[in-house]
Amino acid sequence: MEHKLRIYNTLTRxxxxxxxxxxxxxxMYVCGxxxxxxxxxxxARPAIxxxxxxxYLTSLGYKVRYVRNITDVGHLEHDADDGEDKIAKKxxxxxxEPMEVAQYYTNRYHKAMEALNVxxxxxxxxxxxxxxxxxxFVKKILDAGYAYESQGSVYFDVKKYNxxxxxxxxxxxxxxxxxxxxxxxxxxxxxRCALDFALWKCAQPEHIMRWPSPWxxxxxxxHMECSAMGTKYLGEEFDIHGGGMDLIFPHHECEIAQSTxxxxxxxxxxxxxxxxxxxxxxxxxxxLGNFITLDEFFTGSHKLLAQAYSPMTIRFFILQAHYRxxxxxxxxxxxxxxxxxxxxSDAYARLMKITPAATTTVDVAGLREKCEEAMNDDxxxxxxxxxxxDIAKAINTVSDGNGTISAADLxxxxxxxxxxxxxILGLRLTxxxxxxxDAFKGAVDLLLEIRKQAKANKDWATxxxxxxxxxxxxxxxxxxxxxxxxxx
RNA sequence: GGUCCUUUGGCCGAGUGGUUAGGUACCGGUCUGCAAAACCGUUUACAGCAGUUCGAAUCUGCUAGGGACCUCCA
Numbered sequence: 293m294e295h296k297l298r299i300y301n302t303l304t305r306x307x308x309x310x311x312x313x314x315x316x317x318x319x320m321y322v323c324g325x326x327x328x329x330x331x332x333x334x335x336a337r338p339a340i341x342x343x344x345x346x347x348y349l350t351s352l353g354y355k356v357r358y359v360r361n362i363t364d365v366g367h368l369e370h371d372a373d374d375g376e377d378k379i380a381k382k383x384x385x386x387x388x389e390p391m392e393v394a395q396y397y398t399n400r401y402h403k404a405m406e407a408l409n410v411x412x413x414x415x416x417x418x419x420x421x422x423x424x425x426x427x428x429f430v431k432k433i434l435d436a437g438y439a440y441e442s443q444g445s446v447y448f449d450v451k452k453y454n455x456x457x458x459x460x461x462x463x464x465x466x467x468x469x470x471x472x473x474x475x476x477x478x479x480x481x482x483x484r485c486a487l488d489f490a491l492w493k494c495a496q497p498e499h500i501m502r503w504p505s506p507w508x509x510x511x512x513x514x515h516m517e518c519s520a521m522g523t524k525y526l527g528e529e530f531d532i533h534g535g536g537m538d539l540i541f542p543h544h545e546c547e548i549a550q551s552t553x554x555x556x557x558x559x560x561x562x563x564x565x566x567x568x569x570x571x572x573x574x575x576x577x578x579x580l581g582n583f584i585t586l587d588e589f590f591t592g593s594h595k596l597l598a599q600a601y602s603p604m605t606i607r608f609f610i611l612q613a614h615y616r617x618x619x620x621x622x623x624x625x626x627x628x629x630x631x632x633x634x635x636x637s638d639a640y641a642r643l644m645k646i647t648p649a650a651t652t653t654v655d656v657a658g659l660r661e662k663c664e665e666a667m668n669d670d671x672x673x674x675x676x677x678x679x680x681x682d683i684a685k686a687i688n689t690v691s692d693g694n695g696t697i698s699a700a701d702l703x704x705x706x707x708x709x710x711x712x713x714x715x716i717l718g719l720r721l722t723x724x725x726x727x728x729x730d731a732f733k734g735a736v737d738l739l740l741e742i743r744k745q746a747k748a749n750k751d752w753a754t755x756x757x758x759x760x761x762x763x764x765x766x767x768x769x770x771x772x773x774x775x776x777x778x779x780x
Numbered sequence: 781g782g783u784c785c786u787u788u789g790g791c792c793g794a795g796u797g798g799u800u801a802g803g804u805a806c807c808g809g810u811c812u813g814c815a816a817a818a819c820c821g822u823u824u825a826c827a828g829c830a831g832u833u834c835g836a837a838u839c840u841g842c843u844a845g846g847g848a849c850c851u852c853c854a
Binding site: 326334464472565566569573577612631672675680747750756763 | 804
């Protein structure tokens with residue numbers, strides 16, 4: 293595969309040329325959502341970031357197996373000292389079966405992802421469906437001597453592991469510092485060391501979600517699922533593991549420790565982490581209670597939202613920043629993205645209608661290479677987008693009759709829009725007058741033809757009535773030199 | 781307290797030691813019956829201080845502000 297894709301590896305803190313283990317195959321694992329609540333803007337970031345990576349790798353010719361899990365079990369509730377997990381807690385509150393709650397939010401997550409044009413992963417494993425694999429994984433760590441059983445639970449022996457390996461290599465910590473700053477948490481008395489984390493947790497009597505194991509009826513520790521499912525579907529070593537930056541410690545650090553302990557080698561070659569979305573400069577998240585769900589964005593039903601924002605506006609907004617930068621939410625920023633996307637959409641629609649000429653005033657040379665260069669530079673989507681704003685200006689100039697474009701250049705621009713904006717960035721560009729219903733389209737065109745006629749007769753009353761009534765129905769009518777454009 | 785990151789024009793955001801990022805907003809103009817769109821033009825920048833350099837927004841140090849992780853988190 294000929295390419296110069298360089299991606300930032302959190303492990304080495306440098307941009308590295310991407311070299312997969314088994315070309316043309318690429319294995320990629322990304323931490324998915326815990327399905328105990330509606331997805332919020334923060335969930336959209338990794339989904340979109342790694343969707344773009346998935347799409348880009350595919351466009352380069354790789355056969356990508358993309359695994360993104362559903363966490364429907366096992367994350368301990370911090371304030372629940374009885375070891376009750378998040379799904380179980382929510383289930384009891386709503387008096388529903390835990391799996392019913394998980395399914396409900398999984399469905400809603402899928403719906404939101406589809407709206408954002410996030411492609412489904414190749415495999416979407418559920419933690420609850422891989423309890424056996426997780427138990428086997430724990431056994432391997434026990435056999436290797438890096439874990440111990442205590443009162444029905446199994447803990448990872450961090451101190452022992454750290455003698456042979458470096459616990460903290462991903463997050464840039466060392467065990468001494470960690471020991472000083474670790475707080476007192478649940479189950480400390482069962483552990484040999486405060487840093488030890490649970491691989492298997494014995495369930496309290498009232499705990500509903502539980503599975504039998506050699507040690508107790510209980511549930512897997514919270515880092516276990518990704519290690520078990522990642523290696524099950526992608527092998528003991530694979531190329532890329534992604535997730536949000538807030539997962540670096542402890543989640544991904546523990547995953548490295550688990551794999552290294554159980555398999556004797558490191559599983560992941562490239563660790564990639566997207567940055568956070570902030571709101572008023574603070575991380576948007578569950579713990580701070582300052583998040584806005586995706587549905588609320590789509591409908592505008594949140595007090596902080598001045599209006600509804602379409603899924604594509606959200607996607608575009610996220611792609612206008614580099615994935616390793618924080619991006620700050622504000623109505624002003626969203627509105628700017630909305631307008632910008634509309635500009636690109638309109639330009640694309642005009643591009644499809646342009647008649648080529650013998651000469652060309654548009655410079656398309658090198659554009660493809662520049663876009664590729666930007667993507668190869670650790671997925672610099674904002675730069676790719678900026679090129680398309682330049683292209684949009686050129687298209688508008690030609691469309692206005694102040695320039696010309698040759699057939700070959702026209703085809704090149706169409707091809708670039710298709711490849712970069714539609715296929716790779718995954719933007720749905722709604723072309724003006726675009727509709728999947730010909731009868732409907734014809735009716736609107738007919739109305740606007742009548743308006744055109746009225747204008748020609750200087751019948752402004754009829755002309756404005758048609759425009760205003762259509763506007764009230766959600767149509768956006770734009771006059772052009774010798775006709776009209778419309779969109780919804 | 782420890783580790784790390786960040787500070788760019790009204791807003792959002794790229795970026796490289798020497799060249800206009802881009803979007804959006806504002807203002808002026810062209811076009812238009814009007815409006816929208818489009819096009820043209822103008823105005824706002826690199827937190828502060830010091831240093832390295834022929835030259836720094838870009839490198840170094842200090843100061844100040846903001847943030848992330850250290851606890852479930854995308």
